[in-house]
Amino acid sequence: xxxxxxxxxxxxxxxxxxxxxxxxxxxxxxxxxxxxxxxxxxxxxxxxxxxxxxxxxxxxxxxxxxxxxxxxxxxxxxxxxxxxxxxxxxxxxxxxxxxxxxxxxxxxxxxxxxxxxxxxxxxxxxxxxxxxxxxxxxxxx
Amino acid sequence: xxxxxxxxxxxxxxxxxxxxxxxxxxxxxxxxxxxxxxxxxxxxxxxxxxxxxxxxxxxxxxxxxxxxxxxxxxxxxxxxxxxxxxxxxxxxxxxxxxxxxxxxxxxxxxxxxxxxxxxxxxxxxxxxxxxxxxxxxxxxxxxxxxxxxxxxxxxxxxxxxxxxxxxxxxxxxxxxxxxxxxxxxxxxxxxxxxxxxxxxxxxxxxxxxxxxxxxxxxxxxxxxxxxxxxxxxxxxxxxxxxxxxxxxxxxxxxxxxxxxxxxxxxxxxxxxxxxxxxxxxxxxxxxxxxxxxxxxxxxxxxxxxxxxxxxxxxxxx
Numbered sequence: 001x002x003x004x005x006x007x008x009x010x011x012x013x014x015x016x017x018x019x020x021x022x023x024x025x026x027x028x029x030x031x032x033x034x035x036x037x038x039x040x041x042x043x044x045x046x047x048x049x050x051x052x053x054x055x056x057x058x059x060x061x062x063x064x065x066x067x068x069x070x071x072x073x074x075x076x077x078x079x080x081x082x083x084x085x086x087x088x089x090x091x092x093x094x095x096x097x098x099x100x101x102x103x104x105x106x107x108x109x110x111x112x113x114x115x116x117x118x119x120x121x122x123x124x125x126x127x128x129x130x131x132x133x134x135x136x137x138x139x140x141x
Numbered sequence: 142x143x144x145x146x147x148x149x150x151x152x153x154x155x156x157x158x159x160x161x162x163x164x165x166x167x168x169x170x171x172x173x174x175x176x177x178x179x180x181x182x183x184x185x186x187x188x189x190x191x192x193x194x195x196x197x198x199x200x201x202x203x204x205x206x207x208x209x210x211x212x213x214x215x216x217x218x219x220x221x222x223x224x225x226x227x228x229x230x231x232x233x234x235x236x237x238x239x240x241x242x243x244x245x246x247x248x249x250x251x252x253x254x255x256x257x258x259x260x261x262x263x264x265x266x267x268x269x270x271x272x273x274x275x276x277x278x279x280x281x282x283x284x285x286x287x288x289x290x291x292x293x294x295x296x297x298x299x300x301x302x303x304x305x306x307x308x309x310x311x312x313x314x315x316x317x318x319x320x321x322x323x324x325x326x327x328x329x330x331x332x333x334x335x336x337x338x339x340x341x342x343x344x345x346x347x348x349x350x351x352x353x354x355x356x357x358x359x360x361x362x363x364x365x366x367x368x369x370x371x372x373x374x375x376x377x378x379x380x381x382x383x384x385x386x387x388x389x390x391x392x393x394x395x396x397x398x399x400x401x402x403x404x405x406x407x408x409x410x411x412x413x414x415x416x417x418x419x420x421x422x423x424x425x426x427x428x429x430x431x432x433x434x435x436x437x438x439x440x441x442x443x444x445x446x447x448x449x450x451x452x453x454x455x456x457x458x
Contacts, residue, residue: 015224015227016195016223016224016226016227016228016231016233017195017227017228017230017231018227018228019226019227019228020228026230028201032201032204057198057229057230058229058230103259104259105259106204106205106206106259106260107255107257107258107259107260108199108206108208108258108259108260110198110199110208111198111199111229111230112199112230113197113198113199113200113201113206113207113230114197114199114200114201114228114230114231115200115201115202116200116201116202116207116312116314118197119197119200119209119314119315120313120314120315122195122197122231123270123271123315123317124315
C-alpha cells in the first residue's frame, strides 16, 4: 500500500518540480530529446556535455546519456575527453544531414520541453487560491 | 489585500468584492467611466495573488513545440525563492499579468505558428495561466463583443481552453487565470444577461467623492515631492464645481504631472501654486490660446524676436 503525502502550496513552491533521474521520467520521447540535443551540439561553438546540458536545462547525467546515443548513431564524435562534463563533441556528416532534416520540421532549439500532460497536471496541483487573501481591516461585515 | 491596493483610494465595499474575486477565482466584469481607475484596479488584483508559480519553458505535444515562457510577460522570481535542486525545464515566475486591449482579435487567442521557426507560440491567455488576464477597453476591439465573449464562455466555465494545431488537431490546455473584463461602455450594450450571469462578479468603479479626490491628490503630490497649500487643493475642487466637471481618480496624477512639467520648464523646484495649477488645468483640459487685448505688435519685432523670458513667444508657436 502506498502512502500519499499531501503537500501545501508553500511546500510545493519551495521544492519545485522534482528532478528526473531517468530519461523515461522526463515524459518526453528519447528520440525527440536526441534531436534537440543535436541542434545544440550544432549551434554551440564548443559543445561539451555541460554546455549542452545547460542549454537543454537537463541534468548532466541524462544529457550524457543522450549524447552517447548520438555518438553511437555516428551523428557526433568525441573530440576531447578530460574532466567530467567537459567532454567535447563535434558534428559528423551524418549529423549535419540529420540536422538539416530536423530544422525543416521544427526550428526550436531551447530548453527541453515538458509534456502537455505534465503541464496540465502542474496547473492542477497549483491550485490558484490555495492561500487565501483576506483583510480584516476592510471594515466591511 | 490592503498591501496590493495600498496606492489606490477605493471604497471598502469594492475592496471586499475584489477579495471575493481573488479567492473564488471567478471572473470580474469591471465597468466605470474613463479615468476612474478600472485598469489600475485590474492590474493590482494580480499583486494580491499570493506566491509564485512554476511554468515550463516549452510544452511538447505530438512532436510539436509550444513555447510558453515569454520574457515580455513573465518575470522570473527571486533566486532566494528558488530551490537548489529542481527540474530546470521549469522556471519559477511571479504571477503573470497579461493585459490585452483594442488590438485583441480572435486569431491571436489561438496558437501562433511560425512558418520560419516551425514551432508554436502560446497565445496570451495561456501565458497568463496562474496569474491575471485583463481584457482592457472591452468593446473597443475590432471583433464584435458578442463574438469575443463567446470565445471565453467555455474556458471560463470549464477552466480549460481548446487550441488548434495547424494539423487541425485540437488540444486541451489549462485555463487557470483570473479574467477581468474592463470597459467604460455600458455592460447592457456589450453583453447579454446569459453571459453576465457567467461572469461571477460585476463591479462598477464610481468617480471619487471630493474627500477621496483630496486624498488621491495628497498622495500623488507626496509621491512627486510637490509642495502645496491647502488653498490650492480647495482651488482645484472649486474649479471642478465651477466648470461642472466630474471628479476622476486619474486627474490628480495628470494635473500634477503637468504642474511638474511647468516647474521643470521654468527651472523651478516642484511646487504647486494656484497660478501653476491654472496653467496645468488649461494644458490638461484644453483651452484656446488667444492674444489678450493689451498685446501689440512692435515694428520690427518679428525680425528681432528673442526669448526674453523662459516662456516661448506665442509668435513662435
